[in-house]
Amino acid sequence: MTSPAGLPADAFWVSTLRRWNTVCWVLFAAMAVGITALSEGGARYAALALLGSVALAFAALHHFPDNPVVRPHGYLALLVLALGGLAYLRTSYAALFMVTRPHYWMFGRTPRISLTFLGLATAGTLLGGWVRQGWSGEFFGETVVGTLIVVAVGVLIGLWARAVVEQSSERAVLIDELRRAQAELSQAHQRQGAADERERMAREIHDTLAQGFASIVVLAEAARAGLAGDPGRSARQLRSIESTARENLAEARALVGSGGRPDAVASVAATLRRVLERFAEDTGLTVTAELDDPDCDQQTRIALLRCTQESLANVRKHARAATVGVVLARRPYGVELEVTDDGAGFSVGEPSAGFGLDGMRRRLAELGGRLTVTSSVGDGTRVLAVIPAEGAA
Incomplete structure (x- = not known):
């Protein structure tokens, strides 16, 4: 099976993930610069610490995918906590949500797990904003509306991407079965020809x-x-x-x-x-x-x-x-x-x-x-x- 780029399906998805990982590191760096420039005092260092912990966990997950100590679900749980903390600090939580939105689908393994962690991230973000801002108009107008829009877009894109991947996997399985059937048929024709x-x-x-x-x-x-x-x-x-x-x-x-x-x-x-x-x-x-x-x-x-x-x-x-x-x-x-x-x-x-x-x-x-x-x-x-x-x- 081939991708739209003409590559085999596995190579296509691997190259896509590698490109997205590169984009993530660039965005992590941009967020660090933004936090440093826009935050002040202790909030700046706390936000940088949360962002750094997310980046380190992501790096460990990327470089040691088979290590039993490095768990994808552990990374997602840390991401939930970081989003809640940044929302409390009112520092770039929306940017981190946008950057890491595909990770829920990449590391969630099943749609139910992905949606669960996405729901936890939403709840953590809203909880952090509520603790910081209370039931204010700013909380409802900025935090709630912005978070729900990001989550809705993330859910739609994630479900669509997972459907595409599943269809590609099914296609790959069917193509493999067809190739095996063709090989068996060719061998049967050869044997029949030799017998004839x-x-x-x-x-x-x-x-x-x-x-x-x-x-x-x-x-x-x-x-x-x-x-x-x-x-x-x-x-x-x-x-x-x-x-x-x-x-x-x-x-x-x-x-x-x-x-x-x-x-x-x-x-x-x-x-x-x-x-x-x-x-x-x-x-x-x-x-x-x-x-x-x-x-x-x-x-x-x-x-x-x-x-x-x-x-x-x-x-x-x-x-x-x-x-x-x-x-x-x-x-x-x-x-x-x-x-x-x-x-x-x-x-x-x-x-x-x-x-x-x-x-x-x-x-x-x-x-x-x-x-x-x-x-x-x-x-x-x-x-x-x-x-x-x-x-x-």
Whole structure:
């Protein structure tokens, strides 16, 4: 929080009090000069003694604010006595009242205490004047009226100043709370961003490197099993292992070089066709494909490719299918990808232990799309991915 002068609130009030303390010392000195010039005899020395005691108490309170011996309320009580004494001596009591009026609010701590001491100062001043002057016209015309005017002005200014300070304090508290809330929100955004980035990286690694390694494992097992009976097939599988390993290496370099962002997919139909040919060669399954080439943005092309790769990986690992069908079509409402197989199927209601289906759902959801999986035990599986028209040109 800042003050009107552009300083922080605490520094502003500290500098204001320091300036007022300087003004007080100047006025104390002026009062001493006035008492010396206008008073005579013993009244002069008594008035100077009272003023000096007030000045010493104020100096002690200013220089030793944390000392338990120096009490703000003790200073205010001494100020009440000094005002009463100066009123009795008829020497500069009004000037001292004007100079020290803010002290009741500065050192009173609460409005009730401030008003109490201000009332005591008023009563002491009137009592001193009454003892000196009696019920005279001069007492009512000068002492009573002058004192009440000074007190009324002091009360109004003090209440206004305290209200300003309290509002400033409340504002400072609210601003501190707002800053803490903003810091916590920023940290929460950072944590959420890091979590989202970790999830995205996990999805990319699962859809590329992990699938490639899974293919390598399956092909290696098949090649080892066929070494004795079908060396030619094993040789083809070894070549597929080499190709898959090279592709995985390229994928890893691309992920590292692009900060985890997937490479561009130029033509989704041509890319899917190569993926399907490679899948048929590696697995020996019959693959049928009907592939349109919809004009869609880069993120949509990547999502369609990853969904196809994940669906084929699930067929390879779980389906025990003989035939796989893939349909990519442009619809009025968007782009549609359908992958079906005639394998063992599964119960869709059972929770999935893997990352694949959930990863596909999240990827499609980022584009406003949806994933529908239809399957039952013994009846094969149908995976339908739909991306709305906003993802297409």
